[in-house]
Amino acid sequence: MYRYDEFDRTFVLERIAEFRDQVQRRLSGELTEDQFKPLRLMNGVYLQLHAYMLRIAIPYGTLSSAQLRVLAQIARDHDRGYGHFTTRQNLQFNWIALKDVPEILEKLASVEMHAIQTSGNCIRNVTADHFAGAAADEIADPRPYAEMLRQWSSLHPEFTFLPRKFKVAVTGAPHDRAAIKVHDIGLQLTRDDEGRLGFVVHVGGGQGRTPMIAETIRDFLPEEDLLAYCEAILRVYNLDGRRDNKYKARIKILVHETGAAEFAAAVEAEFAALKGETAPLPPDEVARIAAYFAPPAFAAMPARSEAFDRALHDDPAFARFAARNVHPHKVPGHAIVTVSLKPVGTPPGDATAAQMEAVADIAERYSFGEIRVSHEQNLVLPHVRRDDLPAVFAALSQAELATPNAGLVTDIISCPGLDYCALATARSIPVAERLTERFADLDRQHAIGDLKIKISGCINACGHHHVGHIGILGLERNGEEFYQITLGGSGDESCAIGEIVGKGFSSAEIVDAVETVIDTYLGLRNAPQETFLTAYRRVGEAPFREALYAAAQ
Amino acid sequence: MPLYRDGGFVEDDWLFPPDDAPLPASGKVAVSKARFSAERDTLLARSEAIGVVLEAGDRLDDIAADLSRLALIAIRFPKFGDGRPYSLARLLRDRHGFRSELRATGDVLRDQIVPMLRAGFDALEPSHPGTIAALHEKRIVAVSHHYQPAAAGVSEKAPDRHPWRRISVALP
């Protein structure tokens, strides 16, 4: 993990002092709410339905046990004993008092964390593959680059007042677990013919009310040009992005209205000019940052683990867990474990203080003290010995964190929706909870197989419904909640925006409707191995539409 | 409007005639980009210094050739959340080698002063009373450690051998 030195520490402490001053000026009346609002947003403080919400940055989703324990303590001391992990690998507290925020920021700083740029029209917390540094299919670890981007974008003097927010995601593996094509900039590590490291650069993806898949504007960007090229993209966007209409201000609209080729040409021209003005990334600085992410001291282990095989054979519950929540690791004898924050009937992504502490302890004992937050709102233990998997399963089960549902129908992504969010048009968590209850039967879940349901409580699409295999969007009409279903979306390398299948469903109907979609799939798949998405792509939406609406006609 | 330059408030020595008013016979004058283009030769023939006032949406291409003859460029922030002037300032300093006064006008607030100075502005024309008072009383609380080099000509320390780290020499 990256560790702060004196410079980094001073930077964060100065930022806290600055924010403390801003809060004091607000509380004393020197700043009006109109003046203060953008300042508090720059530091992750929103006003939601019930109180202020504080969003804490978890850079590229990497956490240490010590950090997670402090988050648990903040949940207890300043909130109601739990926190919400978001689709941007951040953590939100829902019941924060403004006057407490400086103190909370100090507690965060004690473990090298902050809330800088978790909101506002700036470059937001950079996200990355949650299996980074561990995944068997990885070309290179994306986190050193995400860290360089984090530093470079922190209080950037040119790019702090962009037309709109700006999200960057980096992945180091061909299988895209970071949804890079629905980001403002999506970077994919790759090697050229000579084996040099670089990036494929995608620009202009996004969800929200106008979902768009990013355009590829560079097939190979040498590693050393990363920051200069990003600077070029940001400068073109800062100058040319629309500022007349908030809903057309994201870079995706600029790319779309300019045309991808012309936009790419503008970036290349700016980049060519910038190259003379900025130094390329020096190799020793890249090496210095990369050293922080050096693999931990893995023991030499045989690829097969007897303890694992025995548990697989003896314990069906463990076998189920292993089938879904254990993933291949690049080092023999090791595995990646998904810690499910999606037990039946609970809000997706929420974790209590005790659960956070349990994960911190388990990670310390079995995963080199490292934890990841996934954009799918789960936690991840990246480096577990296969021999230890039965013990990890037992410990997670104790804390109700071992639901064997990673990637299954109950592993639902859901935004907070109308239960918390001031912008919501409908509730999303209760729909998620009812769906998990409907599909609680684990045999049935495993029989259905890979399926991503994603729910947003309004058109802003924080719940990523556009890229859900089944997407659910909560809306409101005449004071009643209703839900629109989209089908066939996907956030990985086969990125697709889901299609609206037909008119919406009432809150009472939505769970049945989803079940109808799933039963239709089960009836038409040509083999149990044919996933929902594959089947959908083969047959299209017609059979689903028919099943959903035939009865009504 | 009070003018803050080189760490203190000073008397403004520039005149800003509106576009439809005649140019004053003498004195340093700064005009809009449109007027500069229309009356370029007259303006350049004056014996005293001339400057241009840019709007956030203005581009530099059509005045780039004349930049070395300008002693002032003022860029107006229509509202503090409009970040285009920061990019214009960077381009002026880093790409066009503009070394004369670069002034921020319009919605200049204390919480944006450090990024303004780092982007290359060296004079500020705040109208917000709290900001003016804070500058007078040196009560600006801001971050002095940075992860990016500032614009060309801004003096900052490089604290160690890390290529992009900088520390402000003095905060306002």
Next chain:
Amino acid sequence: MAKRPKIFRPVAATANDLSTGAVVFRGRDGTWSPDIAAAEIAATPEAADTLLAAAQADQDADRVIEPALIEIVQAGAFVRPAALREMIRTTGPTIALPADPPPARR
């Protein structure tokens, strides 16, 4: 929300407390409290305008933020917001909040 509806229904003024963010209602005595039962209810459009002006003045005085009028439903002494959103603001999320077992059971 601050817009006056076409058919007038009684309204109360709500906001969030500046320092804590808590949901509050403007009471008949001019103070703000979490108790909707104590809220002043404007039964005419004119009274609603006066109430909103008072709420906005309280925002200008840095006591509360984001004041707004909300339609309410009255049944005798019982008062509740008409809209689901405002019900949730008043009574909290509609779901069970995550909670650790009490320390004794842990």
